[in-house]
Amino acid sequence: MSAAPSPALSDRLRSATSIVAFTGAGISAESGVPTFRGPEGIWAKFKPEELASMDAFIRNPALVWEWYAHRKKIIAGIRPNPGHDALARMEEIIPHCAVITQNIDNLHRRAGSRTVYELHGNIERNYCMKCGTAYGNDVVLGKPGVPECEQCGGLIRPDVVWFGEMLPEEEWDASIRAAEGADIFLSIGTSALVYPAASIPRVAKQSGAYLVEINPEPTPLTPLVDEFLQGPSGTILPLLCDELVRVRGVSTTGKQP
Numbered sequence: 001m002s003a004a005p006s007p008a009l010s011d012r013l014r015s016a017t018s019i020v021a022f023t024g025a026g027i028s029a030e031s032g033v034p035t036f037r038g039p040e041g042i043w044a045k046f047k048p049e050e051l052a053s054m055d056a057f058i059r060n061p062a063l064v065w066e067w068y069a070h071r072k073k074i075i076a077g078i079r080p081n082p083g084h085d086a087l088a089r090m091e092e093i094i095p096h097c098a099v100i101t102q103n104i105d106n107l108h109r110r111a112g113s114r115t116v117y118e119l120h121g122n123i124e125r126n127y128c129m130k131c132g133t134a135y136g137n138d139v140v141l142g143k144p145g146v147p148e149c150e151q152c153g154g155l156i157r158p159d160v161v162w163f164g165e166m167l168p169e170e171e172w173d174a175s176i177r178a179a180e181g182a183d184i185f186l187s188i189g190t191s192a193l194v195y196p197a198a199s200i201p202r203v204a205k206q207s208g209a210y211l212v213e214i215n216p217e218p219t220p221l222t223p224l225v226d227e228f229l230q231g232p233s234g235t236i237l238p239l240l241c242d243e244l245v246r247v248r249g250v251s252t253t254g255k256q257p
């Protein structure tokens with residue numbers, strides 16, 4: 001266990017044609033977004049069943065909206081960190097790079113990653129539960145209380161995946177294809193507890209990827225990985241990207257020197 005890539009990983013970085021990153025709340029922690037689990041996590045203060053499920057929304061839409069409005073404002077005010085930036089730089093170097101994220105904060109796209117599959121939705125989007133009309137945060141945050149659809153009067157909800165809900169099919173299928181084709185698969189800042197997303201690193205490993213985990217703490221995935229880089233992703237990912245640049249002899253913009 002170490003924070004630096006091993007010689008075996010450096011070899012893989014030299015020859016890989018596909019690198020896939022699977023990210024969770026931990027990659028955004030250094031941007032100021034709270035994680036879910038652990039002593040400082042969101043679920044230490046709130047119960048998921050009271051806030052992140054359809055039952056909760058039906059029971060008390062005002063409470064759920066208060067929570068999301070608060071998080072929308074936090075997320076609008078933060079920026080990607082060096083971990084997000086490093087993944088965007090890798091995409092400039094490697095022909096097939098993808099980010100599969102459980103995060104809803106849009107920070108990968110804001111950092112410049114282009115191939116991003118969002119498994120649990122995006123907090124910048126909302127839609128009417130009755131007719132499906134899409135709304136941006138500018139509209140919903142401008143309405144007091146529970147926002148209602150301008151077309152049909154139905155309740156608007158955040159476009160995120162709650163417990164008991166299916167993941168978006170296209171993003172799921174694309175994520176499985178990316179995991180199956182990965183030479184190197186990085187599981188970053190996730191407790192690897194929430195399914196079906198947590199099965200994706202296992203799919204990658206079964207398909208022959210070199211499985212690397214980046215996290216300050218071990219997770220249920222750790223016994224399965226080829227390499228555990230222990231520490232914060234905002235430190236480790238830039239080191240990994242620098243190593244990629246070194247072994248490939250490319251400049252940081254991905255162009256041949």
Ligand code: BJW
Nearest residue numbers: 024025026035036037102163164189190191194195232233
């Ligand atoms: C750092 C760091 C730093 C800190 N650097 N790292 C019983 C058994 C098995 C499954 C189930 C079960 N009961 C229910 C289920 C299914 C359920 C599930 O998996 N539950 C488990 C919790 C048990 N799953 C579902 O319901 C899913 N849907 C589904 O299964 O559909 C099929 C179905 C349909 C109908 C009926 C039944 C089934 C949907 C799951 C949706 C998850 N939604 C949330 C909320 C999204 C919206 C929102 O944000 O408001 O998604 S929950 C929350 O957890 C969020 C996250 O994306 C997700 C994963 O969390 P993540 O990212 O791993 O965060 P943490 O906090 O757990 O971990 C952070 C990590 O970062 C830690 O390891 C730290 O150490 C690390 N870290 N600093 C790097 N600087």
Ligand code: ZN
Nearest residue numbers: 128131149152
């Ligand atoms: Zn509507």
